[in-house]
Amino acid sequence: MKQKLLFTVFTLILIGNTFSQTVWSSYNTVDGDPGENPYAMASGQLDPDSYPDIVVGMLVGNKVLLYKNNGDGTFASSVEIGTLNGVSYIAIADIDGINGNDIIVSSYNDGRLVWYANDGSGNFGTENVISSTVAGAGSIYTGLIDGDSNIDVAVSAYSANKIVWFSNDGGGTFTGGEQTLVSPITEPGDFDMADFDGDGDLDAVVTTAEWANGVIDVYYNNLVPSGTVSFIVDSNNVSNSGNTYLFDVDFVDVDNDGGLDILVSDSYGDFAWYKREVAGTYTKTTITSTIPNPGISEAVDVDGDLKNDLVLSNGATGGDDITWHKAEGAAPTTIGAEQTVDGSGIQKQVYAMTINDFDNDGDQDIASISYQAPSDGVYWIENLLETLDVDDYTLSNEISIYPNPTNNVLNFKSSFNEPINLSIYNLLGQIVLSQTVNNNTVLDVSELSSGLYTIRLNNSNEVIKFIKN
Numbered sequence: 001m002k003q004k005l006l007f008t009v010f011t012l013i014l015i016g017n018t019f020s021q022t023v024w025s026s027y028n029t030v031d032g033d034p035g036e037n038p039y040a041m042a043s044g045q046l047d048p049d050s051y052p053d054i055v056v057g058m059l060v061g062n063k064v065l066l067y068k069n070n071g072d073g074t075f076a077s078s079v080e081i082g083t084l085n086g087v088s089y090i091a092i093a094d095i096d097g098i099n100g101n102d103i104i105v106s107s108y109n110d111g112r113l114v115w116y117a118n119d120g121s122g123n124f125g126t127e128n129v130i131s132s133t134v135a136g137a138g139s140i141y142t143g144l145i146d147g148d149s150n151i152d153v154a155v156s157a158y159s160a161n162k163i164v165w166f167s168n169d170g171g172g173t174f175t176g177g178e179q180t181l182v183s184p185i186t187e188p189g190d191f192d193m194a195d196f197d198g199d200g201d202l203d204a205v206v207t208t209a210e211w212a213n214g215v216i217d218v219y220y221n222n223l224v225p226s227g228t229v230s231f232i233v234d235s236n237n238v239s240n241s242g243n244t245y246l247f248d249v250d251f252v253d254v255d256n257d258g259g260l261d262i263l264v265s266d267s268y269g270d271f272a273w274y275k276r277e278v279a280g281t282y283t284k285t286t287i288t289s290t291i292p293n294p295g296i297s298e299a300v301d302v303d304g305d306l307k308n309d310l311v312l313s314n315g316a317t318g319g320d321d322i323t324w325h326k327a328e329g330a331a332p333t334t335i336g337a338e339q340t341v342d343g344s345g346i347q348k349q350v351y352a353m354t355i356n357d358f359d360n361d362g363d364q365d366i367a368s369i370s371y372q373a374p375s376d377g378v379y380w381i382e383n384l385l386e387t388l389d390v391d392d393y394t395l396s397n398e399i400s401i402y403p404n405p406t407n408n409v410l411n412f413k414s415s416f417n418e419p420i421n422l423s424i425y426n427l428l429g430q431i432v433l434s435q436t437v438n439n440n441t442v443l444d445v446s447e448l449s450s451g452l453y454t455i456r457l458n459n460s461n462e463v464i465k466f467i468k469n
Contacts, residue, residue, distance in 0.1 A: 022303040022363075024341045025382035027321075030054065030075045030367070032377045035061030038369040041352035041378075044092035044101050047122025050450060052356040054367055055103055056378055057087025064090070064105055067378065068122060073359055075380075081116055081124050085109040093142040093151050096172035104130075106137035106155055113137055113155050117172065130166050130174050135159035139190045145181075145202055146227045154181055154204075156188040163188050163206060165229075181231055182219055186210055194251035196220070196260050196276075204231060205238070205262055207246035214243035216264060216274070238282045244268035247315065252299035255332035256307045256429075265294035267315050289338050291323060292316040296353050301429040302364050304385055306454060306463070307333055308429055311341070313350035317372055321347040322381070341366060342381055348372030357427060358382075362452040362465070364427060401455075405467035408446040412437050425454045 039059035046053040051069035056078075058065075062085055065078040086109030095102040099120035105127075106113050111134045114127040136159030145152040145165050153174070154165035162183035166174040181204065182188070189209035196203040201223035208214045216238040219231040248265040254273045255261065262274040262282075271294040274282045287310065295315035299308040307327040314321050320343045326336035347370035358365040363385040370377050399414040414420065424433040424445070432453070437443055445453075448468045455464040 021385075023384045025384055027342050027344055027346060027379045027381050028073065030067055030378040030380055031056075031065075031078055034058070034065055034078060034376070034378055035063050036373075036376065037061060037371055038376055038378060039351050039371060040087050040090040040105075041354050041367065041369050042090040042092045042103075043354040043356045043358070043367060046092070046101055046103075046118060048120070051360055052358055053122065054354070054378065054380075055081070055090050055092065056369060057084070057090050057105060059086055059088065059108075059371075062087065064103070064116075066103075066122075066124070069358060071360070073382070082114070082127050084112055084114070088138045089140045089155075091140040091142050095142075095151055095153075095168065097150075097170055102172075104140055104142060104153060106134070106140055108136055108138060108158070111135050111137050113140075113153065113166075115153075115172065128172060131178055133178070134164065138188075141191065141193045143193055143202055145193070146229050147201060147223050148227060154191075154193065156191055158187055158189070158209065161186055161188065163191060163204070179229070181229075182206055189214070189246055190249045192250045194260055196251055205249055205251055207249045207264065209246060212244050214246040214266070215240045216243070216246065216249065216262065218262075234280075236280045236282060238262060238274050239264075239284065242269065247294065248296050250297065250299065253308055254299060254310070254335070256327055257332040263297050263299055263310070265297045265312070267293045267295065270294070271297065271312055285335075287325065287335055289323065290319060292319050295350050298353070298355050300355050300364055301427070302355075302383060304363060306425055306429050306456060307331075310335060311353075311355065311366065313353050313368060314347075315349055315351060317348045318345070321345065321350055322353065322366060322368060346370070346375050347379060348375055357452075362427075399464060401464060401466060405469045406445060407469050408444065410443045410445055410466060412439065412441050412443065414439050420457060423456050424448075425456060427452060
């Protein structure tokens, strides 16, 4: 018997701009004693269940540890994946195209960039060396740098004053050796890659970690059809002054207007973002925060309104450990006042955090590490997203979708006589599918990954949620 779940769509009135309000749990300890000075962290699905797991690396303790998610708000005891001298960064991606996500790690002290292959059950073998000559190996980016379908790897080489990348043949073999992405650049720190100029290839935003002299620059990728990659610096420098110690940079849509911006944390300066203007120049906006030393910053929808909010960790030993700023109003949105995620003070110098739906309840939680003893541990904080009561809304049109959850298709039935223009968003607020549907139509969602999605009707503020198995 076909089961049908009716979703009544609502339009918000009188009480603000969102459908829900976000509060946070107290911190939950994953591991109170992982080893000395945990510094790097990533999360993703590493075993066959649907719950994200956590990987942590030690800058001094030198271990790479896997914490498998038990699915009940707890994590299994750590499993040591490998040992590297001074773990500086961890990424998760499917390097060899089989058995799901693998683990990629850089080591600052011995210049190594390695990956660990997943056997499909969340077990990992010995390291596969991409390079052992990346002097001062730091931040990692994984993506389609040369435009083919294979996950390539880029890494900053702090001591060699460059950023390099390695081309993947699709099976985890990196042919052609080290290739230059940016050089020379004095003491490169964090960087990110995305299609900033909208021409279909990956550009880069790069920070330098020079004390009191750091710069932020964009490099445009001049990828040609043959796969030849070259990067040219933007003639308009994003920022070449007032930067004390640049720690984190990301290409993200800060104001939710559909275009990428640049979000930056200066550990001894500002938490700020930069918008590229029509003239090609960059406008800086400083974000008011009580955090004395901005650490990791992320843009993600934490309150379920399909707009990127901002989350910031504290790189100092005093003050709130993690805070967030709500995106307010219609696009382009404004940045709301700072709110506390974790003000316990238990975490000292949160140099890494990762945001994911760790309890699989449809909202984004936060996992973090505390670098400084005596609380140098691994923690996670649950997002207790609370949906507002139906009394706070006024009834609009009725739309039903079924089945929900679904494996392959969604059936639509509504009181509309005209076609419905809709977009489907994932939990990161990214559009994964846009289409026009008619009453009694069928929408194919078989290519979507498992998880919670939101359907937004493009000619209104109305939304429907569904689960893809």
